[in-house]
Amino acid sequence: MGNTQxxxxxxxxxxxxxxxxxxxxxQRQQGQVIESxxxxxxxxxxxxxxxxxxxxxxxSGDLIVEAITIPLAALVMAVLTGAMIPAVRRRxxxxxxxxxxxxxxxxxxxxxxxxxxxxxxxxxxxAAARVPYPATIGCAAGAAVIVIAGPLVNRYLGRLMLSQxxxxxxxxxxxxxxx
Amino acid sequence: xxxxxxxxxxxxxxRLEIVSLLAAAQWADFKYxxxxxxxxxSALSKQLSTLESAGYVEIRKRFVGKRxxxxxxxxxxxxxxxxxxxxxxxxxxxxxxxxxxxxxAARGILGH
Numbered sequence: 001m002g003n004t005q006x007x008x009x010x011x012x013x014x015x016x017x018x019x020x021x022x023x024x025x026x027q028r029q030q031g032q033v034i035e036s037x038x039x040x041x042x043x044x045x046x047x048x049x050x051x052x053x054x055x056x057x058x059x060s061g062d063l064i065v066e067a068i069t070i071p072l073a074a075l076v077m078a079v080l081t082g083a084m085i086p087a088v089r090r091r092x093x094x095x096x097x098x099x100x101x102x103x104x105x106x107x108x109x110x111x112x113x114x115x116x117x118x119x120x121x122x123x124x125x126x127a128a129a130r131v132p133y134p135a136t137i138g139c140a141a142g143a144a145v146i147v148i149a150g151p152l153v154n155r156y157l158g159r160l161m162l163s164q165x166x167x168x169x170x171x172x173x174x175x176x177x178x179x
Numbered sequence: 180x181x182x183x184x185x186x187x188x189x190x191x192x193x194r195l196e197i198v199s200l201l202a203a204a205q206w207a208d209f210k211y212x213x214x215x216x217x218x219x220x221s222a223l224s225k226q227l228s229t230l231e232s233a234g235y236v237e238i239r240k241r242f243v244g245k246r247x248x249x250x251x252x253x254x255x256x257x258x259x260x261x262x263x264x265x266x267x268x269x270x271x272x273x274x275x276x277x278x279x280x281x282x283x284a285a286r287g288i289l290g291h
Contacts, residue, residue: 025195026202
């Protein structure tokens, strides 16, 4: 290591205020890295629009509209979803110790289950009750869920990663050190 | 047991930002670091070279298609030095809270 430090003379280093400012700067940078790997807000609205388009196409009863709109919307949603991770990974990858882990996976899986349950449950119930446009209403309900719950899950993942990063920072070295 | 060690090389404001960013990342693209920290290409190159010379940072150059891409990551030594520096900062803060009247030298802030 090129910077093997020797004990420094008294009077160098930092004051308590400087140290606190430095730690705040470190935490700010961690927050920025984590923020930059989270899904952007517009993504949830794009997914919601795609769902409503699929539902409306399904209810249109027009085979040509269905044949064009449903695969197209599904393709756009799949491409956007797929692009989220590679787009981020080309710029920065969060340290493995900071990854959200099992709790993050559970939150993401829970969101998918909730979404499927709301869409299928609403659409099936409305269809059984012979309410018009069941798929459109079901997908609109799913769209509302994703627009509200998506950013909440996103924020939860961000908080999880940030707390893990700070935990790691506090735990790794012995703060009292072998002075 | 790892020690608390105040590292003057890391503590310089711009390098502290770079190392903090890299500590949170597995690796980061050169342009990402530049944009996040609002640095010029030359300023970032200079700081990364300093950190690389100290053995704290590893620079990786590769091609994605025909485009060259440069990324940086903290080396094991760099991560250890960063963690020791953080511990030293935490200790400075703890000691200044215990004895707010004492000056830096009296508080023994150097982590050694």
